[in-house]
Amino acid sequence: MVEMPELRTEREFLRVSIDTSGEEVSIEEQRAANIRDAASRRTELHPDPYRDTGSISHHARKPRAGDWERMIADIRADRFGADGLRLWESSRAYRTMADTVLLLDLLRERRIWLTITTHDRVYNPCNWRDRKSLLEDAIDNESESAKTSDRTLRSVAARAEKGRPHGRLPFGYRAVYDSDTGKLIRREPRDDEADLLREAYRRIAQGHTLYMIVNDWEKRGAFTRSGVPWKTTNLGKALVRTTYAGIRQHDPGWMEVNGQRNPTARARRTEATWEPIVDRDLWLRVRAILNRPERRHNAGSRIAHEFTGVIGCVPCTSGLRVNKSHGNLVYRCHDCRGVQIRKEDTDEVVTAVLFGYMSQPAVYNRTFHSRDSAAALSAAQLALAEAERELEELRTLGETRQLTAVTVARMEPPLVAEVQRLGAVVDGLDTPDEIWSMLPPGRDIEARWGEAAVSTRHTVAKRVLTPRYAGRPMVGLSTKKGFTSQPAIDRIVWHQEPAPETA
Numbered sequence: 102m103v104e105m106p107e108l109r110t111e112r113e114f115l116r117v118s119i120d121t122s123g124e125e126v127s128i129e130e131q132r133a134a135n136i137r138d139a140a141s142r143r144t145e146l147h148p149d150p151y152r153d154t155g156s157i158s159h160h161a162r163k164p165r166a167g168d169w170e171r172m173i174a175d176i177r178a179d180r181f182g183a184d185g186l187r188l189w190e191s192s193r194a195y196r197t198m199a200d201t202v203l204l205l206d207l208l209r210e211r212r213i214w215l216t217i218t219t220h221d222r223v224y225n226p227c228n229w230r231d232r233k234s235l236l237e238d239a240i241d242n243e244s245e246s247a248k249t250s251d252r253t254l255r256s257v258a259a260r261a262e263k264g265r266p267h268g269r270l271p272f273g274y275r276a277v278y279d280s281d282t283g284k285l286i287r288r289e290p291r292d293d294e295a296d297l298l299r300e301a302y303r304r305i306a307q308g309h310t311l312y313m314i315v316n317d318w319e320k321r322g323a324f325t326r327s328g329v330p331w332k333t334t335n336l337g338k339a340l341v342r343t344t345y346a347g348i349r350q351h352d353p354g355w356m357e358v359n360g361q362r363n364p365t366a367r368a369r370r371t372e373a374t375w376e377p378i379v380d381r382d383l384w385l386r387v388r389a390i391l392n393r394p395e396r397r398h399n400a401g402s403r404i405a406h407e408f409t410g411v412i413g414c415v416p417c418t419s420g421l422r423v424n425k426s427h428g429n430l431v432y433r434c435h436d437c438r439g440v441q442i443r444k445e446d447t448d449e450v451v452t453a454v455l456f457g458y459m460s461q462p463a464v465y466n467r468t469f470h471s472r473d474s475a476a477a478l479s480a481a482q483l484a485l486a487e488a489e490r491e492l493e494e495l496r497t498l499g500e501t502r503q504l505t506a507v508t509v510a511r512m513e514p515p516l517v518a519e520v521q522r523l524g525a526v527v528d529g530l531d532t533p534d535e536i537w538s539m540l541p542p543g544r545d546i547e548a549r550w551g552e553a554a555v556s557t558r559h560t561v562a563k564r565v566l567t568p569r570y571a572g573r574p575m576v577g578l579s580t581k582k583g584f585t586s587q588p589a590i591d592r593i594v595w596h597q598e599p600a601p602e603t604a
């Protein structure tokens with residue numbers, strides 16, 4: 102049996118749960134009960150109790166650092182300043198089993214008693230029977246806390262199912278309240294803001310960029326609700342919100358990271374009770390444009406050469422850029438500056454391979470050129486991106502200790518499996534449908550290539566000249582003196598993926 106010091110002073114940990122059971126006991130009420138109980142045991146209470154006013158449950162959406170962390174740190178650093186820890190009730194202290202185990206281990210290690218007022222008992226953390234009963238208690242609390250959380254989530258879900266508004270009022274809407282009861286009656290479009298949004302949808306559909314729009318808005322003095330100019334990222338995020346299409350989204354798995362709600366693949370959608378800002382077709386069209394992968398990168402920059410960035414540098418794998426050198430155009434690596442090659446000779450080699458690939462019956466007869474598969478691909482890409490983001494957020498919450506390692510370990514494997522599954526779905530669907538519709542492959546590709554706009558050729562080349570399809574041309578260093586003396590064909594190697602097995 103381990104020797105415990107005498108229990109003379111206790112330090113309290115006080116916490117109010119914000120659950121809806123209606124049986125809350127305030128910090129002051131807890132204190133009063135603690136003082137009475139301590140007096141009856143002739144123990145002294147530390148003048149500075151730990152107070153945590155955040156929500157107790159790890160099911161709570163906003164994990165917050167509070168006095169719990171301070172207390173753990175103090176015990177670790179031998180700054181606790183008392184012989185015992187006093188809790189009013191065990192369920193008011195631990196958020197998770199991992200927290201419980203951590204606390205009990207620390208108390209045992211530092212020989213600190215644990216008193217629980219409502220149990221009318223002093224526990225010795227070095228005694229295995231005491232430890233066992235505290236752990237069992239924590240298991241009961243955890244299941245209770247999960248039940249409460251389920252109940253709260255269910256009522257939010259029920260409201261969502263009815264399509265009623267929930268949460269902050271988005272840009273473009275105003276709330277209408279009943280003048281007698283003060284209750285929210287409905288959400289309706291607010292003309293000034295809604296008109297801005299409609300303008301943005303219309304212009305994006307017409308090919309305007311987010312940049313052009315926010316630029317105009319800033320000149321016109323059309324700002325966000327916080328009175329600052331719109332940024333392209335804010336506007337892009339706003340326009341893809343389901344709210345504006347009159348779709349109510351309920352997402353039981355959303356997490357708040359850096360003050361921002363992030364949807365997950367588990368989101369469910371229902372028709373909303375509020376008026377949409379734009380019709381569903383326009384919204385879908387704009388969302389498809391904004392989600393297009395090539396838009397995310399170098400959006401707005403004008404492409405003067407179809408193979409810019411497409412042909413790679415062997416030493417550093419960067420994409421080569423086009424420059425002028427002594428009156429001739431050359432491809433040059435701007436990263437390692439090691440590679441330079443004449444553009445004309447290189448284009449000849451690259452286009453020959455590209456045309457060869459795109460005029461193969463095996464390529465243009467493939468049956469995947471349906472619009473359905475394009476829609477399925479974009480849905481799968483979206484779900485994959487969301488699952489990846491969710492996984493990343495979970496890991497971040499673990500790293501910043503907002504979630505315990507145990508919780509992360511429990512939640513991670515199914516998410517990893519989901520990311521892998523969606524990745525496989527995307528790979529299976531990932532065909533250049535969109536590209537094929539811009540410039541379909543066929544025997545006459547060479548003629549049509551010549552007629553197509555540079556931007557179209559660039560988009561197609563960027564997609565087709567990849568390891569997955571025709572292969573990526575990579576230019577190596579010249580083995581001869583002067584970059585023009587070795588023929589281009591000898592310096593180009595093709596990075597290619599092994600052909601996929603046909604299912």
Ligand SMILES: [Zn+2]
Pocket residue numbers: 414415416417418419434435436437438439440
């Ligand atoms: Zn390079």
